[in-house]
Amino acid sequence: MSLQNKEKPDIKENISCYKCNMISKFTLSFSCSHSICPNCIFKAFILSNFKSLTTFSINILCPACKKGVINLNLDDWIEILNQLLLQKNMEILLQ
Numbered sequence: 001m002s003l004q005n006k007e008k009p010d011i012k013e014n015i016s017c018y019k020c021n022m023i024s025k026f027t028l029s030f031s032c033s034h035s036i037c038p039n040c041i042f043k044a045f046i047l048s049n050f051k052s053l054t055t056f057s058i059n060i061l062c063p064a065c066k067k068g069v070i071n072l073n074l075d076d077w078i079e080i081l082n083q084l085l086l087q088k089n090m091e092i093l094l095q
Helices: 038-047 074-093
Strands: 011-016 023-029 057-061 069-073
Touching (some): 023 038, 023 069, 023 074, 038 057, 038 074, 057 074
Antiparallel strands (some): 011 023, 057 069
């Protein structure tokens, strides 16, 4: 079940990640205004030992400053993970 009234995440395209400095197809903006790539967000989620996961959403602290937060409903999180996997698969195919 997703929260239908939740705001969509702020997505920016083709800018560099504040954490790793890599240009990403898309980044997400945290409340602190840092734009972080999905790869760095996924790493932050794993490093949190899944503590940020709730029944309806995930709340991730900004991996750059540890002050900002982003709240994603589970449907948006799954879409981000799917895009990340697609990106990784394309990188493998292009090698």
